[in-house]
Amino acid sequence: MSEAVAPQRRVDSGTPLLEVHDLVVHHGQLRALSGISLRVYPGEVYAIIGANGAGKSTLLRTIAGLHRPSGGSIVYDGKNVTGVRPDKRATAGIVMVPEGRRLFPSLTLEENLKVGATYARPGPWTIGQVYDLFPWMKERRNQRTAQMSGGEQQSVAIGRALVANPRVLLLDELSLGLAPVILQRIYGMLPRILASGVTVLLVEQDVSQAMRVATHLQCLLEGRTTLEGRPSDVTAEEVEAAYFGMGSSTSADAKSPVRSAPDVEGGEA
Amino acid sequence: MAWVNAVIQGILTGGLYALFACGLSLMFGVMKVVNLAHGDLATVAGYVGVGVIAATHVPFLWSVPIVVAIMAVLGYVLQRSLLQAAISRGELITLIVTFGLSIVIENGLLQFFTANTRGIGTGSSLISASFSIGSQITIAWLDVVIFGLAIVVLLGLQYFLSGSKYGRLIRAVADDREAAQLSGADYRHVFGIAAGVAFATVALAGNSYGMTTVIDAT
Numbered sequence: 001m002s003e004a005v006a007p008q009r010r011v012d013s014g015t016p017l018l019e020v021h022d023l024v025v026h027h028g029q030l031r032a033l034s035g036i037s038l039r040v041y042p043g044e045v046y047a048i049i050g051a052n053g054a055g056k057s058t059l060l061r062t063i064a065g066l067h068r069p070s071g072g073s074i075v076y077d078g079k080n081v082t083g084v085r086p087d088k089r090a091t092a093g094i095v096m097v098p099e100g101r102r103l104f105p106s107l108t109l110e111e112n113l114k115v116g117a118t119y120a121r122p123g124p125w126t127i128g129q130v131y132d133l134f135p136w137m138k139e140r141r142n143q144r145t146a147q148m149s150g151g152e153q154q155s156v157a158i159g160r161a162l163v164a165n166p167r168v169l170l171l172d173e174l175s176l177g178l179a180p181v182i183l184q185r186i187y188g189m190l191p192r193i194l195a196s197g198v199t200v201l202l203v204e205q206d207v208s209q210a211m212r213v214a215t216h217l218q219c220l221l222e223g224r225t226t227l228e229g230r231p232s233d234v235t236a237e238e239v240e241a242a243y244f245g246m247g248s249s250t251s252a253d254a255k256s257p258v259r260s261a262p263d264v265e266g267g268e269a
Numbered sequence: 270m271a272w273v274n275a276v277i278q279g280i281l282t283g284g285l286y287a288l289f290a291c292g293l294s295l296m297f298g299v300m301k302v303v304n305l306a307h308g309d310l311a312t313v314a315g316y317v318g319v320g321v322i323a324a325t326h327v328p329f330l331w332s333v334p335i336v337v338a339i340m341a342v343l344g345y346v347l348q349r350s351l352l353q354a355a356i357s358r359g360e361l362i363t364l365i366v367t368f369g370l371s372i373v374i375e376n377g378l379l380q381f382f383t384a385n386t387r388g389i390g391t392g393s394s395l396i397s398a399s400f401s402i403g404s405q406i407t408i409a410w411l412d413v414v415i416f417g418l419a420i421v422v423l424l425g426l427q428y429f430l431s432g433s434k435y436g437r438l439i440r441a442v443a444d445d446r447e448a449a450q451l452s453g454a455d456y457r458h459v460f461g462i463a464a465g466v467a468f469a470t471v472a473l474a475g476n477s478y479g480m481t482t483v484i485d486a487t
Contacts, residue, residue, distance in 0.1 A: 064451060090453035102448040104441045115441045118434060119453030164453060 024071035032058040034223040047214035054220040056203040064096040065089045095166035099173045101157040103145040110141035116160035123165025130159035151182035171202035270405045284416030288474040292467035299443045299463040302363045306371035314475030315484035337472045344468025345461040378486035389479035
């Protein structure tokens with residue numbers, strides 16, 4: 001599976017590990033997602049980009065089971081998991097690193113990892129493996145995470161997700177509140193995570209960062225897909241148009257037809 | 270010397286109160302439930318104790334673990350059904366539900382056990398034995414035993430919460446329910462376990478209270 005580390009190649013043969021069909025999600029009256037579909041194949045780094053309020057986090061949270069969709073379905077490993085509880089999805093292998101880290105502040109670093117490992121699937125990741133990935137953690141394992149820097153907390157959150165041995169790792173907005181140099185270091189861990197056989201679906205506001213690591217790209221605007229394709233097949237202009245919704249969106253490549261987003265649909269938070 | 274006596278008796282009574290309070294505190298800390306029926310549940314535990322002794326004729330000391338186990342199971346079941354339903358409807362609803370539960374328990378006990386008071390017979394001389402320090406201070410052995418029990422329970426609770434797998438999960442769920450779910454923990458099950466532990470301490474408190482004085486339905 002390590003060949004997937006080489007970017008720009010989509011492994012779209014075989015069966016997808018995660019499929020989302022026509023997902024519609026409402027936050028009360030507000031329609032946050034209006035028919036999103038995607039297919040994630042094993043070994044991919046699937047990046048979802050978009051501006052604030054585009055629905056990226058809602059999509060990821062719905063895949064993790066934290067929002068109930070009002071329409072559409074989520075299929076994981078050939079099984080429909082649309083109505084499955086979030087904790088059951090986690091133990092089945094869909095594990096999310098939530099936006100804003102969401103560590104347990106009254107627990108120490110190691111206790112945070114132990115909670116992540118409590119209901120773990122069998123697999124390569126152990127707390128020891130996480131300490132190998134982030135060597136600084138070992139010395140500070142008895143500290144509370146509330147005292148740690150944003151980058152350190154983000155690393156602990158990734159470690160807590162990894163020890164559950166996910167098959168699909170959902171990364172929600174890793175760049176939030178982190179200095180670019182710290183973010184580089186965290187994204188630098190991605191190849192090792194992929195090499196262990198984990199598939200990654202990430203949400204990122206930082207487009208250039210997403211373009212660097214992704215094997216497949218999907219851009220959302222106001223709850224709709226405006227662009228989809230391999231990072232090598234889309235131009236900066238197309239991404240810009242899809243991201244901001246300027247003009248009519250153009251096709252990325254022949255194989256992935258792009259639905260155009262009507263500019264009307266207002267009311268995004 | 271009267272004030273020394275007051276301080277000593279006050280500290281010993283504080284042990285019993287600590288026994289009552291730790292379950293209340295646990296449920297508030299983890300589930301954010303202010304359990305207004307807490308005291309009534311202690312009375313229930315006292316009656317369960319009376320019932321267990323009457324039905325099985327086991328000595329008092331043997332009845333305590335049975336009562337604790339019964340109350341722990343009751344706690345889990347009550348949490349998974351009634352209290353969970355209240356929690357999912359909002360934190361204020363839990364106040365109304367536990368207040369209602371308190372009324373139901375009080376009147377239910379009154380109906381079944383009448384308003385007559387009952388004591389829990391320990392069947393030993395311990396209940397009335399005491400020792401004296403000097404001429405003015407008399408300390409009941411029972412108070413000392415309950416004080417010791419309170420210390421053991423609080424230390425045990427501390428050890429359980431900080432060292433065990435479920436203790437860790439309870440603290441994690443208390444911190445962030447949603448994040449715990451993302452780690453695969455069913456927070457409702459964890460809530461149930463926390464309630465079971467809280468009810469176990471309530472059982473000890475209710476039985477201790479029943480030994481020192483008497484219990485009645487109101």
